[in-house]
Every structure is written in C-alpha cells, then in structure tokens.
Amino acid sequence: QVQLVESGGGLVQTGGSLRLSCAAFGSNFSANAMGWYRQAPGKQRELVATITRGGRTNYADSVKGRFTISRDNAKNAEYLQMNSLKPEDTAVYYCNVDVKEVIPGGYRYHEVWGQGTLVTVST
Numbered sequence: 001q002v003q004l005v006e007s008g009g010g011l012v013q014t015g016g017s018l019r020l021s022c023a024a025f026g027s028n029f030s031a032n033a034m035g036w037y038r039q040a041p042g043k044q045r046e047l048v049a050t051i052t053r054g055g056r057t058n059y060a061d062s063v064k065g066r067f068t069i070s071r072d073n074a075k076n077a078e079y080l081q082m083n084s085l086k087p088e089d090t091a092v093y094y095c096n097v098d099v100k101e102v103i104p105g106g107y108r109y110h111e112v113w114g115q116g117t118l119v120t121v122s123t
Contacts, residue, residue: 002026002099002112008080009093009117016121017083022095022114024076028102034071034078038091038119048093049080062088085121092116 008020024031035050049069050058057069066085071078078095095114100107 002029002097002101004095004097004112004114006093006095006114006117009119011120011122012085013122014086016085017081018085018119019082020080020093020095020117020119022078022097024097024099024112026099026101029076030100031071031073031076032098032100034069034098035096036069036078036080036093037096038089038093039116040088040091043091045094051078082119085119087121087123090119090121092118 003025004022005025006020006022008018010018012018033050033052036048037045038048039045048060048063049067051069051071053073059067066083068081094116097112099112100109
C-alpha cells in the first residue's frame with residue numbers, strides 16, 4: 001500500500017515563503033503525475049499545480065509566477081515552493097499522486113492523497 005507523507009506547512013506573514021514536501025512510501029510502485037491541491041475554509045478543494053513524470057508543469061492562474069512545483073523521481077517526492085504568499089493562499093494543502101502498483105498478474109493504477117498540511121498567511 002502506498003502512503004504519502006506531507007510536511008512544511010505553517011504560519012507565515014504576507015509576502016513570505018514556505019516550501020511543502022510530499023514523499024510516497026510503499027513497495028513495487030512508481031509515481032506518475034503528481035500534484036498539489038488546496039481547500040480553504042468553506043470552499044471546495046481546488047487544483048494548485050501538477051507535474052508529470054517528465055517534468056511538465058501546470059498551475060492555477062492564482063498561483064502562476066509565485067509557486068513552483070518540482071519533483072524527485074528517485075525519491076518519489078514532490079515539492080511546492082510558495083513565494084509572495086497572500087492571505088487568500090490560506091488553506092489546507094494536499095499532495096496527490098497517480099500511482100502504478102505492481103500486483104499479481106499485472107498493474108493497479110490509482111491515486112493517493114496526503115493527509116494535508118495547513119498553511120496560514122497572516123496580514
């Protein structure tokens with residue numbers, strides 16, 4: 001079973017920076033697309049950024065130019081560097097990984113979610 005462990009959230013002032021990390025643990029798997037999502041109080045979960053195994057990235061318009069997603073395929077890890085943070089970036093951030101697991105007789109494709117890490121940006 002593949003599990004994700006997130007770290008790096010916290011409290012920061014407007015204009016500050018944080019770096020989130022997410023690592024996948026398990027056996028007999030590979031990580032395909034990886035991404036970060038966030039959910040603010042009273043709002044639906046929304047896409048922040050995604051990155052393919054080959055490194056192609058996609059960002060929500062609200063974070064373009066401020067956030068950078070990256071990954072380390074050897075470590076099955078992804079990162080989100082967040083700069084110029086704004087109060088509206090306050091949310092619980094979740095990492096998401098599309099996993100290919102080796103199972104008896106073939107493969108199993110599914111997505112796994114992290115436990116979430118709270119980012120709070122104060123004014």
